[in-house]
Amino acid sequence: xxxxxxxxxxxxxxxxxxxxxxxxxxxxxxxxxxxxxxxxxxxxxxxxxxxxxxxxxxxxxxxxxxxxxxxxxxxxxxxxxxxxxxxxxxxxxxxxxxxxxxxxxxxxxxxxxxxxxxxxxxxxxxxxxxxxxxxxxxxxxxxxxxxxxxxxxxxxxxxxxxxxxxxxxxxxxxxxxxxxxxxxxxxxxxxxxxxxxxxxxxxxxxxxxxxxxxxxxxxxxxxxxxxxxxxxxxxxxxxxxxxxxxxxxxxxxxxxxxxxxxxxxxxxxxxxxxxxxxxxxxxxxxxxxxxxxxxxxxxxxxxxxx
Amino acid sequence: xxxxxxxxxxxxxxxxxxxxxxxxxxxxxxxxxxxxxxxxxxxxxxxxxxxxxxxxxxxxxxxxxxxxxxxxxxxxxxxxxxxxxxxxxxxxxxxxxxxxxxxxxxxxxxxxxxxxxxxxxxxxxxxxxxxxxxxxxxxxxxxxxxxxxxxxxxxxxxxxxxxxxxxxxxxxxxxxxxxxxxxxxxxxxxxxxxxxxxxxxxxx
Numbered sequence: 191x192x193x194x195x196x197x198x199x200x201x202x203x204x205x206x207x208x209x210x211x212x213x214x215x216x217x218x219x220x221x222x223x224x225x226x227x228x229x230x231x232x233x234x235x236x237x238x239x240x241x242x243x244x245x246x247x248x249x250x251x252x253x254x255x256x257x258x259x260x261x262x263x264x265x266x267x268x269x270x271x272x273x274x275x276x277x278x279x280x281x282x283x284x285x286x287x288x289x290x291x292x293x294x295x296x297x298x299x300x301x302x303x304x305x306x307x308x309x310x311x312x313x314x315x316x317x318x319x320x321x322x323x324x325x326x327x328x329x330x331x332x333x334x335x336x337x338x339x340x341x342x343x344x345x346x347x348x349x350x351x352x353x354x355x356x357x358x359x360x361x362x363x364x365x366x367x368x369x370x371x372x373x374x375x376x377x378x379x380x381x382x383x384x385x386x387x388x389x390x391x392x393x394x395x396x397x398x399x400x401x402x403x404x405x406x407x408x409x410x411x412x413x414x415x416x417x418x419x420x421x422x423x424x425x426x427x428x429x430x431x432x433x434x435x436x437x438x439x440x441x442x443x444x445x446x447x448x449x450x451x452x453x454x455x456x457x458x459x460x461x462x463x464x465x466x467x468x469x470x471x472x473x474x475x476x477x478x479x480x481x482x483x484x485x486x487x488x489x490x491x492x493x494x495x496x
Numbered sequence: 497x498x499x500x501x502x503x504x505x506x507x508x509x510x511x512x513x514x515x516x517x518x519x520x521x522x523x524x525x526x527x528x529x530x531x532x533x534x535x536x537x538x539x540x541x542x543x544x545x546x547x548x549x550x551x552x553x554x555x556x557x558x559x560x561x562x563x564x565x566x567x568x569x570x571x572x573x574x575x576x577x578x579x580x581x582x583x584x585x586x587x588x589x590x591x592x593x594x595x596x597x598x599x600x601x602x603x604x605x606x607x608x609x610x611x612x613x614x615x616x617x618x619x620x621x622x623x624x625x626x627x628x629x630x631x632x633x634x635x636x637x638x639x640x641x642x643x644x645x646x647x648x649x650x651x652x653x654x655x656x657x658x659x660x661x662x663x664x665x666x667x668x669x670x671x672x673x674x675x676x677x678x679x680x681x682x683x684x685x686x687x688x689x690x691x692x693x694x695x696x697x698x699x700x
Contacts, residue, residue: 263650279582282581282582283554283581283582284581286602286603287510287513287581287602288512289602289603290510290516290517290579290602290603291510291512291513291515291516292516292602292603293516293603293605293606294513294516294519294520294606295519295520297517297520297521297605297606298520298522300525301520301523301524318613321603321604332601472508
């Protein structure tokens with residue numbers, strides 16, 4: 191009995207000892223768990239950070255990718271515009287040959303018939319008229335592409351605009367359109383071909399004329415120039431016309447795209463190639479209220495160090 | 497043969513353009529000859545009648561402007577009306593400076609063409625008249641004796657008989673005789689006319 195009791199005590203002792211051991215273990219476990227939690231927290235944090243890095247890197251890659259794509263398209267566009275003038279010129283030549291022949295055949299036939307066959311005479315007149323209609327399209331194409339060797343000179347863009355507006359004054363009066371000017375004074379000089387830049391401004395303004403065909407009075411075109419930063423000036427032509435349908439915005443600078451019934455779809459694509467050749471950019475946006483604003487940038491001439 | 501008809505030569509590498517222009521101009525009573533190569537035009541025989549050349553600027557081989565130069569080098573005086581399928585301004589300027597009558601961008605109307613041809617033919621008539629006249633003067637100059645020719649040159653240069661006599665070391669009377677013979681042989685009624693002949697023949 192005593193023994194048993196002893197044993198019990200012993201075992202209680204043992205048990206007590208075991209209890210203490212268990213507590214140690216538990217404490218150890220707790221500590222480990224804390225450590226683990228810590229580690230997990232830390233590692234989760236690291237993972238999150240890495241994930242974030244990866245994500246941003248992926249985003250960057252995607253952005254770079256689309257930039258490359260945009261640049262490639264830009265390059266293609268420039269090449270296309272460059273080739274365009276060449277293409278149109280040879281097209282005009284190829285078409286003008288048969289048109290010349292058709293016109294002369296018809297005029298010869300008309301003369302040979304003299305006053306006989308009035309019906310056939312009428313048909314010949316129609317042929318002559320339509321031949322000349324086709325010829326006038328070619329004529330317009332040619333005048334758009336009329337390329338003399340560019341003459342690069344220091345220019346004050348405000349003076350160029352002034353000269354262009356003088357050319358358009360009569361047309362504007364007839365259309366009951368007024369020009370409003372906000373030309374920044376003392377703008378730095380740019381380098382460019384006066385005639386080509388005038389052609390661009392003329393083209394933008396005459397587009398505005400067309401866009402305001404059905405606009406209520408007062409019809410106004412606002413022309414602004416300003417210095418954008420140390421390297422660039424901006425020219426903007428703002429009208430209150432019909433604006434440009436959203437779906438057409440990406441296409442308006444592509445050649446042969448036109449929304450006018452008798453348009454050629456050449457003006458803006460040529461204008462853009464001229465501005466790009468000058469180291470600038472031509473863009474467009476619709477105005478919040480009505481109408482659209484075309485704007486182009488031109489690099490400021492770098493002053494010679496000497 | 498052409499008789500008294502006016503002649504239009506056409507050089508264009510496009511057969512249909514040649515045929516069409518030929519039909520049109522024949523209906524207006526022109527005598528027409530067409531060529532698709534500048535070389536063929538140069539080597540062909542040119543008729544002696546008021547003529548004009550309708551010339552395409554762009555041609556394979558010798559092009560329009562080169563033909564214009566080749567004609568000038570051969571003193572082949574046929575006024576040129578240029579036609580072109582390219583609205584090429586610098587080229588037209590060069591052509592006009594070379595003495596072209598006009599520069600018609602294709603396609604052109606019969607009125608524009610006929611008007612240009614008229615001007616060309618008028619110019620050619622004047623050229624031919626000048627040629628005949630100069631040929632006549634040169635023929636008459638060949639009938640002069642060497643001394644008479646010398647006196648002719650001095651007179652044409654505005655020298656007085658006395659000065660000529662001094663220069664030639666001859667009597668004034670002798671010079672006066674030479675001088676009147678020059679006037680007679682050259683068919684000149686006045687000294688002014690004589691000077692005019694000298695200028696035309698290019699001896700002063």
